[in-house]
Amino acid sequence: MRILIIGPFPNPITGVSLANKVLYDGLTKHGFIIKKIDTEFNSNINSKHGSFKLNKVYIFKSYFQAYKVISSNLVYITIGQSFFGVLKYLPFLIISKVFKKKTIVHLHGGHLYNEYYLLSRIKKIIFRKTIGMFDFGIVLSESLKINLEKFLKPQNVFCLNNFYLDELKTNFETIRSKDFSKIKMVFLSNLIKEKGINNLLEAKKKLKQKGIHFNLKVAGSVISTNNLNEYFKFDNEISYLGNVTGKRKYELLLWSNIFCLPTYYNMEGQPISIIEAMATGNMILSTKHAGIIDICSEKNALFCQKNDIDDLVEKIEFVYYNSKLIQDISYENYKYASEKFTEKSFIDNAIKIFQKCMN
Structure with missing residues (x-):
């Protein structure tokens, strides 16, 4: 052929x-x-x-x-x-x-x-x-x-x-050795406003004001029309890593235990980044948008409302006080992705x- x-x-x-x-x-x-x-x-x-x-x-x-x-x-x-x-x-x-x-x-x-x-x-x-x-x-x-x-x-x-790429393959023992004692969150996508990055950064600010602290690492291409420097500059719990590929992406996704993509992007399909996050043992926090609902359900993800900062704050606060849930879902996501994607x-x-x- x-x-x-x-x-x-x-x-x-x-x-x-x-x-x-x-x-x-x-x-x-x-x-x-x-x-x-x-x-x-x-x-x-x-x-x-x-x-x-x-x-x-x-x-x-x-x-x-x-x-x-x-x-x-x-x-x-x-x-x-x-x-x-x-x-x-x-x-x-x-x-x-x-x-x-x-x-x-x-x-x-x-x-x-x-x-x-x-x-x-x-x-x-x-x-x-x-x-x-x-x-x-x-x-x-x-x-x-x-x-x-x-x-x-x-x-x-x-x-x-x-x-997910073969370079992100890992084993269950590696996933079990991850730190699930606290939230370690990652956002991995192009920094388009409609991907939910602005809402996530606003939610992070509100949670910090409530005394809820966690580390957030952001990776992806900067968009000239969406300047996020003020967020990155004034919160030392937020790290912007630029574009990550290969070993750097693998290490980032193994570091994290929650992958957050609160997207309402109208061109969205079935984000590869969600599948990559599942394959490396992460709980998914996203929206019921586009093809996401075909690979994520309440069994392996937590859903927030589209373009709703307060609801995103509520969902993050919930998992902050339920770390065992993060661990259980992360294990299941690893097995699920390893079999199907x-x-x-x-x-x-x-x-x-x-x-x-x-x-």
Whole structure:
């Protein structure tokens, strides 16, 4: 099978670019003939989506590689969720159709359905026709299928869970040796306001005023439109670590026992960071948002209300006085992630989907 992967690759590192890299490497190791077209030309993370900016003109550079479609059996594309994020892949789709290639769209988010209804009538038609050109679709979990079933036959839409990197693998003895006597919290994501970082830092301030102290380590890309320096500067219990990868990420997630992502980000899908945190023995504190509800429940996570600082304060205060709960859930999360969300599972399940699509 000759597969062409079209979409963003690192850098920058995002859930989509990382997944594309892991898929590319994994399929290559399995003996597939893999080619790629990298459509990422912006090295900066931005919380705004959908508007046409000058740097997006660079997408046209990738069109010069469209000849790779011709020698492929299967064209796999990870689209965005804005009008432009979908439309920019149309040239690849047209060429795929001309040369009668099977096509798969992989959606790493839960906003596409809503985006469609926000568009003008003409844009709706273009949007629907473009996505409708794909033969098959992949979403991250069951609750996200609605995003593609509007445009494709339901039987042609598959689920493929996210994963944690092999470099984060550990053993149960290591998890048991973690310190659960006090809250050691981590936030690991791009520092977009809608990811909940501002709410978490405000909640931390309120809890400190109530005499509740804990260490919080924050890692991720700084966003120019969201200046958090004042928080980092005046609370010595908060550490900002910048971007962390590899051994530094592993050590960070082994240090922590609560992973907090109070997200209400409209482009959210199924955050890889949550899976990474579970695999390294962390309790999850998040929201019932997008695909998170398909990998987290009351059995392995604590949920706070979206964009509600006071509720987040209440939830953190609860676990502050219930450290045994943190330990029990952390153990269960390690076992759960180790069984379901490995790189191997991700690659094996992707191959099964590709084989179905080619039959």
